[in-house]
Amino acid sequence: QVHLVESGGGLVQTGDSLRISCAASGRTLSGYAMGWFRQAPGKEREFVATISWTGATTEYADSVKGRFTISRDNAKNTVYLQMNSLEPRDTAVYYCARGKEGFAAQDTEAYRYWGQGTQVTVSS
16 A cells, blocks of 8 residues: 655745655555646646656646656655746646556556645635
């Protein structure tokens, strides 16, 4: 069993930066892809970013490309999402997830374990 805990969310203003983290316990994240997803009120959960288990491959949603950066520290069992130039449309609950395999993936079906989420609110 893997327990994922997100942290670092909060209330920021347009243009600010924020880094959120996802720490794992129970089993190592090494060997598995990790992903960040988000869900805004009244909307479906959507893909944000993914990283392969080695960190060599990253993929991003078009809406965050160039602004967000996903990274991982397998020794610390932690994944990060650096978010720059935040906009009100980025307001959502952000979830991290551990993949079923090592390859980066954008589909929620590729992920087995999910965290409880951290709220990110961007004011205009």
